[in-house]
């Protein structure tokens with residue numbers, strides 16, 4: 115028998131989330147963001163499962179888009195960073211990708227290589243201040259692109275704080291967006307948090323990442339819910355009693371204040387379980403939650419199971435998934451669920467539950 119630690123990826127849940135989010139999106143077209151290996155969930159299997167349900171995919175960089183093309187994904191793919199060189203502009207054009215263009219330098223590369231794109235996305239910097247044209251630069255960039263390189267343009271921008279209710283930053287970004295976008299041309303502003311939080315935006319495309327995988331930074335409207343796609347699971351591999359005053363693990367961080375029954379679980383930061391997890395981080399079992407006790411090692415973690423005596427060698431545990439959620443775990447290690455799922459490693463296998471029924 116091999117180590118019982120694995121990631122289960124429920125592609126049925128992924129598709130159900132896509133359907134739920136499409137109901138929220140209304141008439142807007144849906145783009146599924148599958149960058150960083152679909153936030154750790156597996157870009158190719160996720161894209162294949164989502165292809166019948168979405169209008170396009172988005173990735174961060176050209177290599178990610180080419181890998182999807184090579185796996186047979188034929189839907190449009192937006193490359194959010196656009197080309198990083200003139201040569202890459204050519205590669206993107208031959209692969210039929212949609213580049214997001216955010217600088218005059220990138221427009222130079224398109225013009226120098228003489229490539230023509232069916233559609234180019236043009237990024238406007240409304241306040242995130244990482245990439246994009248400033249609002250006053252939009253008109254001239256648009257005219258350069260339509261003259262030489264693009265049959266069609268979609269204006270896009272990105273929220274910096276969509277998960278915070280009544281954010282003044284969001285308000286400022288929306289004001290600028292309404293100045294540069296006009297009702298007659300295409301636009302895309304919303305990410306997951308803006309979509310689920312129903313921020314009123316003029317746009318006809320939404321770009322959904324984290325919410326597709328079942329995570330959410332904002333409460334959804336009533337009757338809408340998302341399912342976690344990833345279950346990170348293992349089983350208890352060893353159980354022992356320790357006396358009052360004894361400590362567990364490196365540095366002796368956790369010290370027993372009562373005689374304690376300790377479970378060792380064969381998972382660690384070598385698999386992507388965050389080393390920053392503090393004592394008290396929840397771990398799910400069939401009997402309820404137990405708490406992390408002691409520092410996370412590369413290959414093992416330890417939990418205090420004194421209060422759940424039926425737990426024993428072989429009892430299944432959930433590191434994150436239905437309970438605890440990945441967002442709860444992230445809250446115990448100064449991180450966000452996005453980082454936790456993106457940083458899982460290849461050591462533990464990912465097992466895919468494929469779409470079984472044909473419900474629409």
Ligand SMILES: *Cc1c(COP(=O)(O)O)cnc(C)c1O
Pocket residue numbers: 147149194272304305306307321322323324325
């Ligand atoms: C990653 C990304 C998204 C998706 O964001 P989520 O919060 O995961 O929905 C949308 N747009 C851009 C530009 C991105 O980089």
